Amino acid sequence: MLKNIFSIFILFFSSFLYADELPENAIKNNFGSGWTCISGYKRIGNQCNKVNIPDNAKLNYYGNDWECVSGFRKIRDRCDKVQIPENAKLNYYGNDWECNNGYRKAGQNCLKVEVPENAKLNFYGNDWECNTGYKKVGVKCEQIIIPNNAKLNFYGSDWECNSGYKKVNQQCLKIDVPENAKLSVYGNDWQCNNGFKKNKNECLPMSDQEIQKQKEIELMILKKIADNKNKVLTDGNCKKEYKTNADVCVRVNNSGIDCYKNFDRTAYKGCDVSLDYQVTTNYSGGAYLDVDVECNVEISYKSSYGKRSDEQSETESFDIYANDSKSESASFNFSFSSLSEVTKVEVSNAECEIEKIDLW
Secondary structure (H helix, E strand, O other), rough: OOHHHHHHHHHHHHHHHHHOOOOOEEEEEOOOEEEEEEOOOEOOOEEEOOOOOOOOOEEOOOOOOEEEEOOOOEEOOEEEEOOOOOEEEEEEOOOOOOOOOOOEOOOOEEOOOOOOOEEEOOOOOOOOEOOHHHHHHHOEEEOOOOOEEEOOOOOOOEEEOOOOEEEOOEEEEEEEOOOOEEOOOOOOEEEEOOOOOEEEEEEEOOOOOHHHHHHHHHHHHHHHHHHHHHHOOOEEEEEEEOOOOOEEEEEEEEEEEEEOOOOOOOOOOEEEEEEEEEEEEOOOOOEEEEEEEEEEEEEEEEEEEEEEEEEEEEEEEEEEEOOOOEEEEEEEEEEEOOOEEOOEEEEEEEEEEEEEEEEE
């Protein structure tokens, strides 16, 4: 029996020594336990295998795999040359082609954009759009005929009635505002004053019960807005640190929106959106992780031009240690044109994701 115990001890001690040994082409981590393959090798199980770099390729930024050089694209285990057609160029990443300004992609060719009269190239240079005061009809631009009491819209692509007038067919008719009423915020209809209700073409006084009901509805709306400020908008987003296989996760805990009105307090001038999020990791080494987190916020709003949306993103970088947790916040500012007459704003989406992780 003593012989068996001794054998088990030798086996355990030997396996401990073996586990502490470095595989070939590896180095110990600068901090804590564990090891990392040297540049030009990648970890597969408990060993470091050499990265076989094909023609027209190079080691990637981390040195643990290969990527094609500029002008070539990855096709399975090789790099094929990007065949650039006439009137095209390499894209920003160098792994594909894109048409030059003034040309559009058609299959494997770039065709010239034929710009009609009273038009111009669009922002991307791959199509055309009509000049202000003209609208697209088929493959040409026709002048917009503006009726009396109307003006060009914000985009210059159509006409809209002036405030106090409403669109009826192809003309603008004056809005007759009854007693105890006023023009709506958009100026294209009328609404009853507080304490009055709409009955066909007039405004009648509301009863005490109706006024109380209206107050209750307004309180419910205010409560819903307050609840939305603290709403958890996304589930956690996680990413692995490739050397240690540790998880780093980010989760949005809550968001808030604070909007401020213009001088005459008829519409919103802008909104501030705040986002609180938490970053956690199960990394257990003695080093630290340099983490980049990108947060994106999208708002939707109602304006005189209809329903619109806007979004902003922000990236923050910070250090996180073993089994650490950090609470962070991001701020975004949205502003609106005075012509937009924004009356309702809400956060339609808010999310954060781990963009990059580096082990130090």
